[in-house]
Amino acid sequence: MTTGASDPAAIESLAQLVDVARLGGGASPLPQVDPGAEALTDGTRSLTWAELIDEVARSAATLVDVGVAPGDRVAVHLTKSVESFVAVHAVVRAGGVMVPLDPLAPSAHLANVLVDAGAVVLITDARSSALQALFAEEGVAGQVTAVVRPRADQPIPLGPGVVEVLADAIAGSAAAPRVRTGPNDAAYIIYTSGSTGRPKGIVHTNASALAYAIGAASAYGLRADDRLANIAPLHFDQSTFELYAGPVAGACTIVVPDPILRFPASLSAFVEAHRATVWYSVPYLIGQLSTRGALNERDLSSLRWVLFGGESFPPGQLAAVMRQLPAARFSNVYGPAEVNQCTALNLDDPPGGDQAVSIGRAWEWADVRIVDGHDSGTSDEGSQAPGSDRVEVSDVDTGEPGELLVRSATLMQGYWNRPDLTARSIVRLTDADGRWYRTGDLVARRPDGDLDFLGRIDNQIKLRGHRIELEAVDAALRDLDGVAAATAVVDRPEGAEHRLVALIVADAPPLDRRRVLSELARRLPRYAVPAEVIAVAGLPRTATGKVDRNAAHDLLSQPADS
Amino acid sequence: MSTPEHTATSPEQGDSGFQRELIDFISGSVALADDPIDAETDLLLTGLVDSLGVVMIVGWIEAELGAAIDPADVVLENFQTVGQMVAFAATLAPNAAGPA
Numbered sequence: 001m002t003t004g005a006s007d008p009a010a011i012e013s014l015a016q017l018v019d020v021a022r023l024g025g026g027a028s029p030l031p032q033v034d035p036g037a038e039a040l041t042d043g044t045r046s047l048t049w050a051e052l053i054d055e056v057a058r059s060a061a062t063l064v065d066v067g068v069a070p071g072d073r074v075a076v077h078l079t080k081s082v083e084s085f086v087a088v089h090a091v092v093r094a095g096g097v098m099v100p101l102d103p104l105a106p107s108a109h110l111a112n113v114l115v116d117a118g119a120v121v122l123i124t125d126a127r128s129s130a131l132q133a134l135f136a137e138e139g140v141a142g143q144v145t146a147v148v149r150p151r152a153d154q155p156i157p158l159g160p161g162v163v164e165v166l167a168d169a170i171a172g173s174a175a176a177p178r179v180r181t182g183p184n185d186a187a188y189i190i191y192t193s194g195s196t197g198r199p200k201g202i203v204h205t206n207a208s209a210l211a212y213a214i215g216a217a218s219a220y221g222l223r224a225d226d227r228l229a230n231i232a233p234l235h236f237d238q239s240t241f242e243l244y245a246g247p248v249a250g251a252c253t254i255v256v257p258d259p260i261l262r263f264p265a266s267l268s269a270f271v272e273a274h275r276a277t278v279w280y281s282v283p284y285l286i287g288q289l290s291t292r293g294a295l296n297e298r299d300l301s302s303l304r305w306v307l308f309g310g311e312s313f314p315p316g317q318l319a320a321v322m323r324q325l326p327a328a329r330f331s332n333v334y335g336p337a338e339v340n341q342c343t344a345l346n347l348d349d350p351p352g353g354d355q356a357v358s359i360g361r362a363w364e365w366a367d368v369r370i371v372d373g374h375d376s377g378t379s380d381e382g383s384q385a386p387g388s389d390r391v392e393v394s395d396v397d398t399g400e401p402g403e404l405l406v407r408s409a410t411l412m413q414g415y416w417n418r419p420d421l422t423a424r425s426i427v428r429l430t431d432a433d434g435r436w437y438r439t440g441d442l443v444a445r446r447p448d449g450d451l452d453f454l455g456r457i458d459n460q461i462k463l464r465g466h467r468i469e470l471e472a473v474d475a476a477l478r479d480l481d482g483v484a485a486a487t488a489v490v491d492r493p494e495g496a497e498h499r500l501v502a503l504i505v506a507d508a509p510p511l512d513r514r515r516v517l518s519e520l521a522r523r524l525p526r527y528a529v530p531a532e533v534i535a536v537a538g539l540p541r542t543a544t545g546k547v548d549r550n551a552a553h554d555l556l557s558q559p560a561d562s
Numbered sequence: 563m564s565t566p567e568h569t570a571t572s573p574e575q576g577d578s579g580f581q582r583e584l585i586d587f588i589s590g591s592v593a594l595a596d597d598p599i600d601a602e603t604d605l606l607l608t609g610l611v612d613s614l615g616v617v618m619i620v621g622w623i624e625a626e627l628g629a630a631i632d633p634a635d636v637v638l639e640n641f642q643t644v645g646q647m648v649a650f651a652a653t654l655a656p657n658a659a660g661p662a
Contacts, residue, residue, distance in 0.1 A: 104609045259606035259638055262613040266637040294634035538614040
């Protein structure tokens with residue numbers, strides 16, 4: 001734990017992270033922060049710790065004024081800025097449950113999440129037309145009673161039952177003490193897309209969120225003089241590292257505005273100008289930084305940690321960027337949003353060869369098992385012991401694939417209003433204590449103990465009798481020279497044989513399909529080599545930046561690029 | 563992505579031709595919504611153009627002018643509005659061989 005901290009167990013709520021007690025007087029179990037030190041910046045505004053604590057307190061008071069009661073869900077629909085960071089902590093301080101929304105999502109999707117979560121207050125910087133479209137969606141107008149718009153000064157008509165709070169009204173509220181919530185109270189809900197249309201909300205409590213925040217701050221040795229680049233949007237759980245782990249150590253957060261993320265050359269300049277020390281993002285953005293970020297014209301030696309996760313990082317690309325950033329240590333972070341993080345592989349040297357990068361091993365705060373049960377290819381591993389609600393599983397041998405189970409204090413409380421789903425996903429075992437989360441991920445252990453992520457159990461397909469992990473094909477595709485992005489999909493034409501198709505975005509079109517196929521034949525078993533390679537201009541991505549394989553599948557029915 | 567089949571209109575000479583074509587290209591092939599676009603529309607803050615869109619616009623300008631754009635120049639300041647893109651394109655030197 002960082003120096004100056006007393007007892008992490010004395011921390012009961014995320015609200016204690018950004019609180020006047022941090023400024024000194026021995027009142028906080030967390031390290032003291034320097035009131036005049038920079039706490040938060042987005043390149044436009046900058047706040048010291050004293051200013052941040054005051055602004056969060058005022059915003060929280062506003063939320064209480066518009067009726068937020070402990071446990072109420074408050075949706076945060078803001079593009080990344082100083083205001084978005086403040087809003088998150090204000091909701092927590094007011095005792096609300098923070099529900100982050102994708103600022104770019106269409107109103108129908110947003111309405112689904114708002115209604116599912118039962119959010120009563122919305123904090124947003126959406127344009128008036130988008131806001132009115134949202135309130136026209138079924139279920140929203142009757143449920144959301146207040147809209148807080150921290151960057152607006154003109155009111156818009158949203159309906160008789162809706163109170164609107166504009167920017168100057170927030171600044172005017174007096175500071176008030178935090179609403180006390182306990183370790184087992186819900187703190188935030190992260191919605192994932194899931195494979196069906198119904199939104200799935202992952203509920204983290206103060207306890208699980210703090211377990212992750214304190215663990216990550218310790219694992220990466222975060223200090224008060226660290227400057228964490230907040231790259232992930234609020235609705236992607238990677239952002240919890242900057243939102244909560246950074247403040248545990250009293251580090252500064254550099255919020256990277258979304259427009260800058262679209263320009264790797266601007267992103268590298270931003271990171272350099274703000275002297276970021278820690279970076280955390282999906283591999284895709286790091287790859288873009290490497291190829292388009294003009295790194296030879298930047299000095300990014302301030303970066304001491306580069307964390308990546310969410311997707312596999314092709315070893316060749318990772319090696320290239322590690323050579324471009326020799327001062328940084330790299331860490332492959334693995335963990336479903338349900339547990340935030342559970343394993344890590346810290347790399348000091350660039351990976352050689354083309355073996356997929358390992359996800360390392362369980363970090364200090366998680367126990368993992370790789371188990372076999374019914375080999376049904378669905379997430380029904382393990383069998384129910386008769387007469388009890390405990391599940392019987394058996395550990396697989398080294399090298400054998402199995403489902404990864406995780407036990408950790410960072411584990412979610414459950415899925416919001418989905419007790420059936422929760423009961424299937426969090427189980428008690430016959431031969432071990434505690435709650436175990438069934439990740440649905442296929443993993444295998446190497447002889448040295450490091451783990452290999454093989455893919456989602458759901459993405460394991462059968463083609464002409466052979467079992468294929470689609471992620472393995474993805475990995476082979478992405479590691480090829482000249483490939484900017486790629487994904488494998490299964491073509492299931494009516495009345496014809498199923499076949500594997502590769503969709504590839506080339507660095508410099510046109511794509512040499514013959515070369516691609518011959519290189520794949522070298523790396524993959526014959527039955528896993530795609531039947532066809534199609535060049536595309538781009539691949540659809542989910543709200544968190546990962547390739548959306550289901551949406552990519554739709555590209556098959558469109559005319560191919562030459 | 564289709565390439566226009568006529569000689570490139572220079573961004574300096576009566577910028578309106580080049581600008582109009584650029585707006586047409588963005589509206590027709592790049593923008594993620596049907597919002598009207600003019601020279602001052604902030605394409606990024608509105609989410610009309612994503613990172614793939616930026617790549618497409620860079621490619622279109624390069625093809626249109628027969629010029630290569632240095633990745634270090636693909637920055638926010640040069641691509642936030644059509645007006646900025648036109649001003650930036652005017653600084654590009656065409657290849658000796660002419661438009662692609």
